Amino acid sequence: MTATAAAPEETIGMMVKRWRERRRRSQLDLSLAAEMSTRHLSYIETGRSNPSPAMIERICDELDVPLRERNRFHLAAGFAPAYRERPLTDLGAAQDAVRAVLAGMEHHPAVAVNVHWDLLAANQAMEAFLRDLPGELRRPPVNMLRATLHPDGLAARIMNLGQWRSHVVRRVRRQLERTAADGLAALLAELEAYGPPSPTTGPAADGTTADDLVVPLRMATPYGDLALLYTATVFGSPRDVTLDEIAIETFFPADQATAQVLRSLADLRTAPRAETPT
Template identity: 45%
Template sequence: MSAVAVEEESFGALLRSWRQRRRVSQLDLGIEAGVSSRHISFLETGRARPSREMVVKLAEELEVPLRHRNRLLVAAGFAPVYPEREVREMHAVRQALDKILAGHEPYPALVVDAAWNLVAANTAAAMFMEGVPAELLEEPVNVMRLSLHPQAMGGRLLNLAEVRAHLLPRLRRQAEVSGDGRLAELHDELAAYTYPGVDLNVAHVPGPGDILVPLRIAAGDRVLSMFTTIATFGTPVDVTVSELAIETFWPNDEETAQAFRRN
């Protein structure tokens, strides 16, 4: 391993990186953690070594994702404390997800991981896979890629410019907040997609009756209009569970609701 790689994985460098990402000063972090800014400085430069409790405390104050808290612990010389199990191994979690997905029928619902890879979906969500090239459906299926790829939903969205203008900034912010390089790469890939004949610079000016930007999807001779909500598990201590998100799709008008109820 090179000296650069070692430095990048040192506890001090990781702590500094997360503190700067959160735009928190050494003084403010020290106050929240109950130590001096001088001690924070010593931790970042390697002149002081943290206890395991201090690593966990600092990670909590900086809202570091559980996966990266384990990295901080390992870099400080401690064993990871947050487990990472497969969803299928956690019966209660799997049961909860199955009930949520089934209970949302006849409308689409799906579960994704931190990188927006599909973990589970209900029957109605199959509409997002219709007519999609096989290579986009190879494991792991990425929901964000399906949403904007010109040969997937990106080619069926009638308000593509509006939806894209919301999804890409959200993905970029998620990459910055989480420190997940996979999301940064995914953002750059999606931002590079081209759509012949589509003006991506069209700005949507909300009208007096607008609440949110719906997904307006061409479905044969119909137009389905939907909005989404995203839910996560509260107080997770497992890495996998902390990264799961449940996205549910809701009809934005009665015509769309009836179309799903008829299927």
């Protein structure tokens, strides 16, 4: 079992207050939702009362606190961490589920990432997109956002880079606000430091069309221009820190031309190799 201890100067009361304010909840609102008195919650926040493990869980449930941070709550209150943290390879049926989803989406690029968008697993379709990245960006752990937006990465191929970069930066900000995960602020600053791309002109400068349902990722490839949309899949009711932070992101074709290219590439990967004459 692993967990990062809370900073020595931060008490359990300070943590409760910080997360309550992060979620923009009043003491009255939170106390009613967690079925406790406002006075008890006030005593917890000021250090006059120490919550039980069960009370910590009720408060964290109402504030949607991630499991990694919940372990810090328990440690700050003087209790053992409540949740284990195991590598993906030690997650049994959950690992099998991740592998099954990635394999089942083999016609579409798909990847499993953690809370920082570090690569945990990818299917062959996604590996084909990452194959030409420079060695520095392929050094483990591969960060999918860095690989996408770094000037030496896939950014040179993204046709609507300004639009996609803005979308990614907003998404990282939301992730940071929701999770307060260590390292996310540094990643956000790095992505912002890449700077906006050179301005483009013309009716399609932002990469959108009137028929777009979502913000597409538009990429130029040797096989033609691709328009991709993505979905994110997470596990319901996780009880492990690693599992709580895993998301499977799958890219689907946003138009028929892209669908045809992805099918053709999948057929090339699965076609039997011709035997070499001896």
